[in-house]
Amino acid sequence: MEIAEVRALIETGLPGCETLVEGEGCNFSVVVVSQAFEGLSPVKRQQRVLETVREPLGTGALHAISMKVYTPPEWQREAANAAPAA
Template structure:
């Protein structure tokens, strides 16, 4: 699976989100930015993303995923600190 495919899948399944993907093959590092995460604990945020990747993980298409999940405000604050 290509990074562009992961990005397209998640942006389609999580409307109004922005997904940054690094990696290729079966190992990906994701930054998912969405206001759908507002008020959700980190584990719940990850569950929201994994929900759309579970079939690919189960069949071995994706082996490893590392993710950061942020609201748009959190993303803007992080960018201003860099």
């Protein structure tokens, strides 16, 4: 699979989300930011993302996917914490 394919699957399944995808072949790492995650546990959030890539996981086209999932406010805090101090 290609990065664009993984991104398209996730963005189609979670409209309005923001995705960052890295990897190649059949192993990918993703960051997904979505308002749809508001109020969901981390496990439920990951299950929502896994639903979007169920078919390629089932066929083996996608072998492994690691993910970090955030709501927009959580992502903003994460980005602020990662920014180097001036």
